[in-house]
Amino acid sequence: MVQKGYGGTSISDIAQVVGMTxxxxxxxxxxxxxxxxxxxxxxxxxMERLVIEPAKQVGDPERRLIEITRRHVRGIxxxxxxxxxxxxxxxxxxxxxxxxxxxxxxxxxxLVGATLQELAMEGKLRDLDIQIxxxxxxxxxxxxxxxxxxxxxxxxxxxVEQTVNFGLSAILKR
Amino acid sequence: MVQKGYGGTSISDIAQVVGMTxxxxxxxxxxxxxxxxxxxxxxxxxMERLVIEPAKQVGDPERRLIEITRRHVRGIxxxxxxxxxxxxxxxxxxxxxxxxxxxxxxxxxxLVGATLQELAMEGKLRDLDIQIxxxxxxxxxxxxxxxxxxxxxxxxxxxVEQTVNFGLSAILKR
Numbered sequence: 624m625v626q627k628g629y630g631g632t633s634i635s636d637i638a639q640v641v642g643m644t645x646x647x648x649x650x651x652x653x654x655x656x657x658x659x660x661x662x663x664x665x666x667x668x669x670m671e672r673l674v675i676e677p678a679k680q681v682g683d684p685e686r687r688l689i690e691i692t693r694r695h696v697r698g699i700x701x702x703x704x705x706x707x708x709x710x711x712x713x714x715x716x717x718x719x720x721x722x723x724x725x726x727x728x729x730x731x732x733x734l735v736g737a738t739l740q741e742l743a744m745e746g747k748l749r750d751l752d753i754q755i756x757x758x759x760x761x762x763x764x765x766x767x768x769x770x771x772x773x774x775x776x777x778x779x780x781x782x783v784e785q786t787v788n789f790g791l792s793a794i795l796k797r
Numbered sequence: 798m799v800q801k802g803y804g805g806t807s808i809s810d811i812a813q814v815v816g817m818t819x820x821x822x823x824x825x826x827x828x829x830x831x832x833x834x835x836x837x838x839x840x841x842x843x844m845e846r847l848v849i850e851p852a853k854q855v856g857d858p859e860r861r862l863i864e865i866t867r868r869h870v871r872g873i874x875x876x877x878x879x880x881x882x883x884x885x886x887x888x889x890x891x892x893x894x895x896x897x898x899x900x901x902x903x904x905x906x907x908l909v910g911a912t913l914q915e916l917a918m919e920g921k922l923r924d925l926d927i928q929i930x931x932x933x934x935x936x937x938x939x940x941x942x943x944x945x946x947x948x949x950x951x952x953x954x955x956x957v958e959q960t961v962n963f964g965l966s967a968i969l970k971r
Contacts, residue, residue: 711885749962749966750962751959751962751963752955752959754948754951755951755955755956755959755960755963756959756963758940758944758948759937759940759959759960759963762936762937762940762943762944763933763936763937763940766932766933766936766937766940769936770932770936774928774932777928777929781926781929782929785925785926785929785930785933786929786933788923788924788925789925789929789930789933789967789968790967792923792966792967792968793963793964793966793967794963794966
């Protein structure tokens with residue numbers, strides 16, 4: 624089967640234009656995919672080490688949510704999670720790689736969601752859709768990687784505490 | 798002066814590889830920049846029409862903040878602001894274009910910031926850094942463009958109201 628890409632251009636055409644053999648081009652693309660996959664796996668490893676594992680040690684759900692928020696923001700600011708922005712590129716991975724990364728992302732969402740569920744059972748949660756609340760909290764945190772470089776005059780400790788306040792006030796009755 | 802790009806490749810080299818004259822390549826790049834600029838200008842026009850102008854009609858700052866949040870989320874969901882995600886590409890614009898877009902973005906940030914300032918004067922604001930609170934609120938809203946396509950089973954009206962609740966609870970004493 625002739626593989627046709629954008630505008631009817633074949634892989635052979637592209638290989639010719641960029642001066643590579645077809646096998647060489649496949650090798651090049653696979654190499655770039657693997658590099659991105661390794662980087663995203665590393666980012667998740669760091670997330671587990673810096674955020675998830677320490678947070679799981681905290682029994683009280685309110686303190687656990689504070690710990691998750693504080694450690695996730697701190698991870699972004701310290702550069703431990705500097706690859707956060709590369710998540711946007713995950714659609715370039717092959718299917719199996721995408722699934723591996725998606726599973727790890729869902730595991731983190733599940734940890735935060737379960738924490739909000741515990742808070743609901745303790746009567747501490749606002750009238751809040753847990754799924755939406757979980758995602759909004761995590762987007763507030765991960766969004767920092769987007770905008771903080773343009774506002775780097777803001778003190779890091781101040782940003783960490785303000786983000787904890789913002790997120791917890793949105794989620795908890797208090 | 799010979800213009801050297803990545804890996805010592807000149808503009809002439811690139812033009813040759815992609816089968817264009819040097820003038821043709823510059824024209825092509827300028828055309829893509831202009832297209833992106835027109836799209837981002839259009840997105841800002843829509844933001845003014847759908848969000849900023851109606852919100853400015855609302856005198857009470859709490860009701861204005863609700864109106865901004867609701868209309869911005871609604872604009873994303875209705876596709877009126879579907880180009881939100883292209884903001885990430887604004888660094889591809891030339892300097893003057895980037896400045897024009899940045900001015901419009903800052904004007905929107907200033908509207909939200911001024912609304913939080915009014916709420917502070919009315920004693921309704923939490924102990925919150927207005928700049929950080931403004932950005933977190935807007936990232937919570939604009940983040941929806943990222944994740945909602947993967948969670949499209951969530952009812953739109955429900956998402957709008959939950960986002961208003963999340964954002965307002967984070968910002969207001971209540």
